[in-house]
Amino acid sequence: MANENLSKAKIAKNDEFYTQYADIQKEINAYLEYNPDVFRGKTILLPCDDPEWSNFTKFFAQNFENFGLKKLISTSYAVESKQIKQWQPTLFETENPNYDADKSRTNGKIFILDHDTNQNGKIDIEDLEWQYLNGDGDFRSDEVKKLRDEADIIITNPPFSLFREFLAWIVEAEKEFVIIGNMNAITYKEVFPLIKDNKMWLGNGFNAGNAYFRLIGDTSKYANGVFNDETGLVKFRNCCWFTNLDHGRRHQSLSLMTMEDNIKFSKHKEVKGVGYQKYDNYDAIEVPFTDAIPSDYDGAMGVPISFLDKYCPEQFEIITMTKTPIGNNYRTKIYNRQIQHNADNTTQSVTKANDGAVIVIKEPLINKPYYEIDGILLSAVYPRILIRKKQ
Numbered sequence: 001m002a003n004e005n006l007s008k009a010k011i012a013k014n015d016e017f018y019t020q021y022a023d024i025q026k027e028i029n030a031y032l033e034y035n036p037d038v039f040r041g042k043t044i045l046l047p048c049d050d051p052e053w054s055n056f057t058k059f060f061a062q063n064f065e066n067f068g069l070k071k072l073i074s075t076s077y078a079v080e081s082k083q084i085k086q087w088q089p090t091l092f093e094t095e096n097p098n099y100d101a102d103k104s105r106t107n108g109k110i111f112i113l114d115h116d117t118n119q120n121g122k123i124d125i126e127d128l129e130w131q132y133l134n135g136d137g138d139f140r141s142d143e144v145k146k147l148r149d150e151a152d153i154i155i156t157n158p159p160f161s162l163f164r165e166f167l168a169w170i171v172e173a174e175k176e177f178v179i180i181g182n183m184n185a186i187t188y189k190e191v192f193p194l195i196k197d198n199k200m201w202l203g204n205g206f207n208a209g210n211a212y213f214r215l216i217g218d219t220s221k222y223a224n225g226v227f228n229d230e231t232g233l234v235k236f237r238n239c240c241w242f243t244n245l246d247h248g249r250r251h252q253s254l255s256l257m258t259m260e261d262n263i264k265f266s267k268h269k270e271v272k273g274v275g276y277q278k279y280d281n282y283d284a285i286e287v288p289f290t291d292a293i294p295s296d297y298d299g300a301m302g303v304p305i306s307f308l309d310k311y312c313p314e315q316f317e318i319i320t321m322t323k324t325p326i327g328n329n330y331r332t333k334i335y336n337r338q339i340q341h342n343a344d345n346t347t348q349s350v351t352k353a354n355d356g357a358v359i360v361i362k363e364p365l366i367n368k369p370y371y372e373i374d375g376i377l378l379s380a381v382y383p384r385i386l387i388r389k390k391q
């Protein structure tokens, strides 16, 4: 159930999940460990945020001097646009001379930290200045785009329902970034080419992909064990950070066994004593588990998408990834096939796709699910990333 939550959030446009301070800290520390000056002299933009509720602004404001930041900007999205029903402005807002009861509902806010406003000798969260934006703080608005263009690094947990658009918004401006998303986003046609070309990779990550967010709004639709009443946290599986900032784990090679040793000693019954199957129509072996990648195989290997969490670009190159040949419902379409009997006594199935393409599959392959690589059908049950060992 938990693993469906991100996609449910997407459908219901429920974007009010707030990242925990410790998760931000753990992730950002991984970049600092790799390069202590990664943020020095930089302007960081935290869009889709709200310091009153979110920890991103708190974390970076508290570490402003420590990280050597030049400027911190965060923007929040208007309450009315968020479609939150029960909401009260905080004392932080109402007691500020900038407070405006109308704008408080309809406008986003901008928070800026770049100098010691209270002149107490240090720059920290107490020095954060804010005002209302002209619009609702939509990241796609011209005023937030301008802030994006001013920034060096963009960091946030963006609205899950707008992940593709949000990533495209960063990429078009060629910015550095650290953002949270669902591992499945890897398969999006806009996302995978970035990963393949090493323009984006997975960050340090949540523990085993399990992330716990503070939920604001309706909690009733979550099952026990998914939303926890005591902690106020909702659990999502398959969560990861996407980034183009370097970190150490990315350069740690996987320690792997040879093919022979895998066949002898693998902990996976699919491999031990069985070996590796070749795809029917494509010159690659199927490797069902990342830890079963044979260290001495030089050809192409189809590995699970979760491999990317362990991907070290010095150890492997990414060749491509599979896609479903005709939308998601390929198997159903296969079963709607017409069987043709050929003059040479073979049988083949002919399926006409919506786009008019004709897929011909020789028996007995038709009862297996297929994925496609560059028009070639691959007898894999799950989507696969095709990799090859670097020489």
Ligand SMILES: C[S@@+](CC[C@H](N)C(=O)[O-])C[C@H]1O[C@@H](n2cnc3c(N)ncnc32)[C@H](O)[C@@H]1O
Pocket: 015, 016, 017, 018, 019, 047, 048, 049, 050, 053, 054, 055, 056, 076, 077, 082, 137, 138, 139, 140, 156, 157, 158, 159, 160, 162
């Ligand atoms: C997943 S929450 C994360 C909040 C915060 N960044 C955090 O991690 O704690 C995404 C936030 O984006 C806001 N949002 C939704 N659509 C937006 C848009 N078009 N532009 C800017 N913010 C948006 C939501 O209201 C929500 O507060």
